[in-house]
Every structure is written in C-alpha cells, then in structure tokens.
Amino acid sequence: MPGTSETAPNDTVSEPCLRGDAALARAFTFLGKRWNAVLLGVLGRGPAGFRELSRAIGRISDSVLSERLAELTRAGLIARTVDEGPPVSVSYALTDCGGALMPALEQISQWAQENLPPEGRRQAGE
C-alpha cells in the first residue's frame, strides 16, 4: 500500500497515536516556521492588508512576509483578495481551514501567558 509514511518503526504505539503524531508533525512543518503562527493569530482578528500585517508583526521584513503569505495561501489557510478599486487593494483573510486553527492557537497563547515569562527568563529553570 502506498503512502504508509504515517507509520513509524514502533509497534508498541497504537495506530490513532501514530496518526496523531504524524498529523502534529505535518501541522508544525509550517506552524513551526517563524512568524506563521503569529501571522495567523493576527488574521484571526479579521482580514488585513500587507502593510497592516507588517505593522502588527513589527519585526518582519517585506520579503519574508510575502513568502509566508504565499506559503499560507498555497496551504489553503489564508486567501488573498484583490479589490480592483481604484485604488487597487489586496487583503488577506483566513479561510475556513485557517479559521479552524484559531481555537488551538488561542489555547497556546493562553498557555504561554500563564506559563512562559515574557522576558526570556525561561532558560533559568533546571
């Protein structure tokens, strides 16, 4: 059977868990890229144009922002809409698929607010 990349060499692990881990790995191939989760979080507040996104994120270069938007668009998480104007304007919005991620991102954000101190002191444990 083709496409057995979901299985791993550990038969003590049950199928649903394996599937879950593979799914988690798939999600993090792009959620793991810098800015993507934050970008989705910003779009979770409503559609936005390129400049607005750039300002909301703050420290992202235009070329990286373009790349991330294109990637998230290809992945089907966001959609790009061109309003012919004049003036022409382009905006980005979450698709249903992207919107379905929001509750999980909100939970992670909540968790980080409760568990990760803001100022890089989280290396101080151990």
Place this chain on the structure above:
Amino acid sequence: MPGTSETAPNDTVSEPCLRGDAALARAFTFLGKRWNAVLLGVLGRGPAGFRELSRAIGRISDSVLSERLAELTRAGLIARTVDEGPPVSVSYALTDCGGALMPALEQISQWAQENLPPEGRRQAGE
C-alpha cells in the same frame, strides 16, 4: 518602564491582542523547533526513556533528541528522572506546565488530520 518588549509599533491593535501575539511568539520559539511538538505529544501518552522516544519519533538523531530534551527540560515543560537502579535508567515526563499544553496540541493534531492531507499535497492549492 523596562520590559516593554510586549508592545509593537501599532496602536490600532488592542492590548490583549498584543499580549496574545507576543505570547504566541514566545510559545513558538520552541514549539516551532523541529520535533519539539511531536516530542511533547509522545510524552503526553506517558513518561518514556530516551530509546523509547527515539523509536517513537523515528527520524531524529540522538544528538538532536538530546538537545531537544535538554531544551524542553530547561524550559520547564518536561522533567528528567534518574532511577539509580541497578540498572540506572533515565526517564522523561511532562511537568504540569508541559501537560497544560496537551489539549492545545491535541486540537492542532485533530485539525491537521481534518485539514492537511498526509502526503505533501498541500502545496497543490492555488
């Protein structure tokens, strides 16, 4: 006032959102690193030793796995326990802080199972 890194140069964005975005960015500084989310997901099923983790993940080198475990331990998400034996054995388990992330990771995993096809076809959109 020190520690104002939570603010961004966009005063149209309300405070709670900003705080949420900064928290999301903090969470993804390590959730974004390859294997970390999957590693936490595996530990979400119960404590495990190094070999067990290595087998469950499948394609991770020992040195990278060591590094990730050390990082997640420093961040307070997992704890390392040494059983003096004999034989000496070391196991890793989620802390309360790490455990508190599980519902969100499960949601992301569920989302990926519903929205991301397994075989790398998610570049096929657009």
